[in-house]
Structures are given as structure tokens and as C-alpha cells.
Amino acid sequence: MPVATAAFSDRSAKWFARGSGLFAITLGLVVLAGWQFDQPVLRQGLDGWAPMRPWTAIVSLMTGFGLLLLTAKPRPARRVARLLIAAAVAAVTLPMIAAYFLGHPIGIEDAFYSRLIAAYPISGGIVPRYTTTPWDTV
Secondary structure, eight states, X not given: OHHHHHHHHHHHHHHHHHHHHHXXXXXXXXXXXXXXXXXXXXXXXXXXXXXXXXXXXXXXXXXXXXXXXXXXXXXXXHHHHHHHHHHHHHHHHHHHHHHHHHTSXXXXXXXXXXXXXXXXXXXXXXXXXXOOOGGXXX
16 A cells, blocks of 8 residues: 555656746746836736746746656756756855845856846846845844
């Protein structure tokens, strides 16, 4: 009986990971389409919500593809692809997290999307322009 339970949980986890990967890919594509075609509802969901930044949408796409590759049958090329995706996600997100804790923007998105951000100013973002570090509020 424990073997059947383990098989069921493995199968369920695989389908959950696949569904999450497809959701992340769909979300990333919808947000990027919102930026490309100037559709605020696709960028921010509901009126008044903060829009998702393009780099965040790209990271969502990469994470979704990584989840799909993780649930596929193991092959050497897929393993390399998973490692490359993980490295790319880390390379993009670690500076953003560091900027949050430092309390000022590092400018990753500004460097790649300066014209886009100038055309569509976003108040705040992951690091609001006038913010304090998390430990300043204690």
C-alpha cells in the first residue's frame, strides 16, 4: 500500500509542476504582449494594480520552461538546458533582491528598458525610488 501512495504523490507532483510551468509561461506571454501592444489590462490585470515589469515576465517564462523541462524524461541536453535556465533566472533575480535589501535600485531593468520605462513610468516597481531597507522599519 505505501508504494501506491508514493506513486500517486509523484504523479500528482509532476502534474502540479507541469500546470505551474504552463501557468508561468502563459502569464509571462500575456504580460509581454501587454507591453508590446500597449494594453494596460494585460500588464497589470485590474485597474489600479501595479503592472508587472518586463524582466519579471521574462523570468516567469524562464521559470515555466524550467519546470516543464524538470518534469520531462531525463536527457543530457535537457539537464544542460535546466542548468542554463536556472543560472539565467539567478543572474536576473539576485541583483533585484539585492537592490531590495540595499534600499535603492541597481538599474537592471532601466539598463535594458530605459526607453520603455520612460514611455510608461511605473511608480515603485520592485524597489520604489524612495524606499527604506526592511530593517529600517524595526
